[in-house]
Amino acid sequence: MKIMMIIPFDPSTGGGVMRAVKSQETVYRMLGASTETVHASELDRVNLRDYDLIHVHGPLIIGGLMMIRRSGVPAILTVHGWVMDEAITALRMNPMGNFHYIFRIINWILHRLIFIGLIYSAVTTVSEITRARNRLKGVVIHNALITGEVDEAVAECPSAGSAEYLKAVTYVSIGGSKVLSVPRLVRMVEKVNRTSSRNLKLFVFGDVDGHETENIKFMGYRDDFLCHLRSADIMILGYEMSELGYAVLEAGYLGVPVAKFRGEYEELEDGVHGIIAEDDDEMMEKLTEFTENPSLAREWGENLRAHVLKTRSPQVIGEKWRRLIREVTGMSPEATGKG
Incomplete structure (x- = not known):
């Protein structure tokens, strides 16, 4: 054919x-x-x-x-x-x-x-x-998800992570709810950092600009996005959407859990694949718990990887x-x- x-x-x-x-x-x-x-x-x-x-x-x-x-x-x-x-x-x-x-x-x-x-x-x-x-x-x-392409892209990435902070990554495109979600995420991360004992630093990738602070970094489009994603402790999405785009699928395949708001056709489970929150207050509460117990990321990430391989x-x-x-x-x- x-x-x-x-x-x-x-x-x-x-x-x-x-x-x-x-x-x-x-x-x-x-x-x-x-x-x-x-x-x-x-x-x-x-x-x-x-x-x-x-x-x-x-x-x-x-x-x-x-x-x-x-x-x-x-x-x-x-x-x-x-x-x-x-x-x-x-x-x-x-x-x-x-x-x-x-x-x-x-x-x-x-x-x-x-x-x-x-x-x-x-x-x-x-x-x-x-x-x-x-x-x-x-x-x-x-x-x-073509996993071989992801493997090839991260093969030469430097080893990850920082003991000084927890790394959160988000990715946005021109979709209305995605762009408008960034100020929401910034506010939540700043509030979480006021009460948690370990800082959460948010790296924003994609088609959006904003005011940078010590804990908010705007990265734009970058060829090394997957390297940053692999080194992240969690991916955060600031919009109510059950659709799993490529960035989320790649995060899951790389064993990085996701924090997001529950969507109408949600396929992920709270406490299994990461954090699935109903509103801002619940998201901030669960992100704060995560910063105090980041070892949760390993189990969540393994579960999300299994889900991605089974369904995509x-x-x-x-x-x-x-x-x-x-x-x-x-x-x-x-x-x-x-x-």
Whole structure:
């Protein structure tokens, strides 16, 4: 089987969508399919009729959609983020600089009203919360974690940790709740440090800036994020979200527990995989307990690693894709493709 994967925009090579696409390429190869991946701006150079399946990783503009329609090839749409939330957040942060997000909003409205039903044979999302926030009917298939890539990335990391403080890491992107969660986390960490006997130092990675203090460090995007993550005592998320993004999956695989707020479709357990709090007061109370007894991190981290390996391995995720591909195309991924 030959599969064409299309990325609708030109994302950062280190961004979540690109990582998901690379993970998907690995899953497809494991299933016996061959893939080619292009950006929407490159569609003019390919003949979509040469493929058995088209897999689009986000909303295309009308030109690309019509090319898929004319090809007659079955197509799947995968939605990775909260389309409207991310666009609205970008406009609030910088209305003039991000004015083009107006067109993304209009395009997504048209997708939900017209394009999805007209163009796609199936829709998938990477989590239940992503499906719900985008108001989609579709199949939830999580991103697979390619553990070999994580192992390779941390192989040369220096040894970790500091006896002087406990290291907490968070990662944020442009999603509204994620960016707005940073001041919340900063306040909580500062309050915890006023009462605990050992300081908790928060390292903030991703698309956000802020005022640094002795215990709050803004790191931006960094190639050595996984090294910092491996050396962390805990990962903290400041938003109510059950979706486990790549950063959380990587933390779990590396044996780093998570502290987060309970989400609508929560899959982690409080006191098993880390801290799952209902509100700020509970989070601060449990973080304070953690600073007094950081040995909890080992057991929590081992449990989270086991959960990630059980639910996000390429083999587990691959079987879900195998079934969906059969439904959409009538073929097994191992089947010989066109051409």
